[in-house]
Amino acid sequence: MNKRREATSEDGVLTRIGQAIMLHRAGDREEARNRLSALWHEIGPHGDAFHRCTLAHYMADTQDDPRDELDWDLRALEAAEGFVTERPDRGGSAPGESSVADGPGPRHPLVALRAFFPSLHLNIAADYAALDRTADARAQLLRARASANALADGEYRQGLRDAIDRLELRIDRAAGRTA
Missing domain, CATH: 1.25.40 (Serine Threonine Protein Phosphatase 5, Tetratricopeptide repeat)
Known part of the structure; x- marks a missing residue:
């Protein structure tokens, strides 16, 4: 119950x-x-x-x-x-894999939290771009791209890649660079 x-x-x-x-x-x-x-x-x-x-x-x-x-x-x-931590699982997962997020409260699959990373980094990049912090924005775009590349192929991954490309182009244009 x-x-x-x-x-x-x-x-x-x-x-x-x-x-x-x-x-x-x-x-x-x-x-x-x-x-x-x-x-x-x-x-x-x-x-x-x-x-x-x-x-x-x-x-x-x-x-x-x-x-x-x-x-x-x-x-x-x-x-x-x-x-989101990597640790050896004490149960049925392969060594070095973990299927849950650690911490108090209910457990959620790591994949659910990991799927947030590209979007989080992309949003932070957009925030930095809005604040004219171009170097910080570019650093977050690199993180967004790396974490998007770690996702399984599919619409979500492709949508993130497209959004990353659009923001990168917008930052380049604002900086006077041409693509």
Whole structure:
């Protein structure tokens, strides 16, 4: 019974994040930001890494100031990096592989957190570009490209690669370089 209650609680957090995202996409940026902020405080600094990463990732999109957007994107990256660790599994995985993220709270597949990395680095690159921090933006683009290349082939990977290319072109144009 406790496992069922935990699963419902887990689904509830992701559902609430999804509802806030829908509000944002429908144009109610302030209400989305308010709900995500309340949920961020509810989850707390030691809450589930997947939830913290997801929430901060979307909270960044609700910000009006590019510096605030960067702060939230960095929080999302910190949450993902803090819990994605390589360690020998004590169970059925091959040596050196781990199928879960470490940390307090529920466990999530590493692949779910790892799939965030290209998007997180891309968002941070865009934040730096908006703040005219070109060198930082380019460094994040390199990280975005490397982590996208580590993903399995598919639409998500290709979409990320295309977005990385578009941002790189935009940065080059802003710097007066031609491609």
